[in-house]
Amino acid sequence: MPRRLLSLVCYPLGLLMGVLALSTLEAEDAPAAKAPAAKPGATYKLAYKFQKGDLVRYETQQNVKFVSQFKGNEEVATNKTETRKTYRVVDVSADGSAELELVIEWVRMKADFGEGGVPIEFDSKAPGANTQAKFADVMRNVGKPQARLQCAPTGKVIKVKEMQLVTPAAAGSQSVKLTDMTGRDDFNFLTVFPAEPIEVGKSWIEKSEVKVTVEDKLKEAIQLQRKYTLESVEGDIATVAFKTSVLTPVKNPTIAIQLIQRETKGKLQFDMARGATITRNVDSDKSVINPAGNNTAMHSTSYLFERIVTSTAAISDVPSEGTKN
Secondary structure: OHHHHHHHOOOOOOOOOOOOOHHHOOOOOOOOOOOOEOOOOOEEOOOOOOOOOOEEEEEEEEEEEEEEEEOOEEEEEEEEEEEEEEEEEEEEOOOOOEEEEEEEEEEEEEEEOOOOOOOEEEEOOOOOHHHOHHHHHHHHHEOOEEEEEEEOOOOOEEEEEEEEEEOOOOOOOEEEEEEEOOOOHHHOOOOOOOOOOEEOOOEEEEEEEEEEEEEOOEEEEEEEEEEEEEEEEEOOEEEEEEEEEEOOOOOOHHHHHHHOOOOOEEEEEEEOOOOEEEEEEEEEEEEEEOEOEOOEEEEEEEEEEEEEEOOOOOOOOOOOOOEEO
16 A cells, blocks of 8 residues: 555656766866865856857766555655766857757666565666566657757756657658747756856745646646755855745645655755856655555655766767758
8 A cells, every 4th residue: 555655756857867876976086175265255157158069967866765654554665766867068059048958878777665576677778678668668768869958058948849759751761859848847957047146155046836636637736946055165166055845835645745855955066167067966855644544654765966977978879950861
């Protein structure tokens, strides 16, 4: 029965978009000397510096643990996801905004649902990955452009087009269908920074919403708020702390369990000279009482770590525009 509780959980955005064991990350060398700290009253411009042709890669590790209680019985389920994601800068406008393509290069997953069962494992790079029917949808997306985004230097998404391969109509040809998905928050993978320079200690707010299931196919919009604070600046590295809160009052436990991983906190480091986020960590720790009736409970903890990497990897040769002959 605890698996019924797991089926109610609304996983956070981007669970598939990243993860690799920390010991194998290929990060750039740390500076030899401590960089100078921020000066009192100084302001700092946090902005992405897109360069046409750049490939920016991240590897992310997310570990999630669920503890379910149902009428005195307790079960523990764990999930580990490791992914490399990349965005390619297709073009850059005079105002600094850019057209980006998103690609998931590879995915590794391991899920253990307890009950003495055998853990489920998947590695998109492993021989035979294409034969695992449960992960067919994942394999269809790995190594291929997922979306094309137009982003401002602040990180704000202006337009979104989902990219889908069209079944070849003739031998030797393959085309990409672009579908306008503007307004879909799940494609927004960049932190959105303020348009104006900001002082250390100052904050800005980003609001969003998520749809939850009330009953059958009836949906309800839940308002979220993420508060960012520029915590410190050392040299070119800005550290930003953030916390996500649910603004909509939620009393129904069946709705609360769908939001169990939405209230998060964490920090990111942004390289102002490079114009890119270099590390990000996100934590959540939340419990819901009686999500499936009396004497039931769910406790969820998760930890995500993401880091920019300099290693290279092949991306499937999928046409970016029109038709490939």
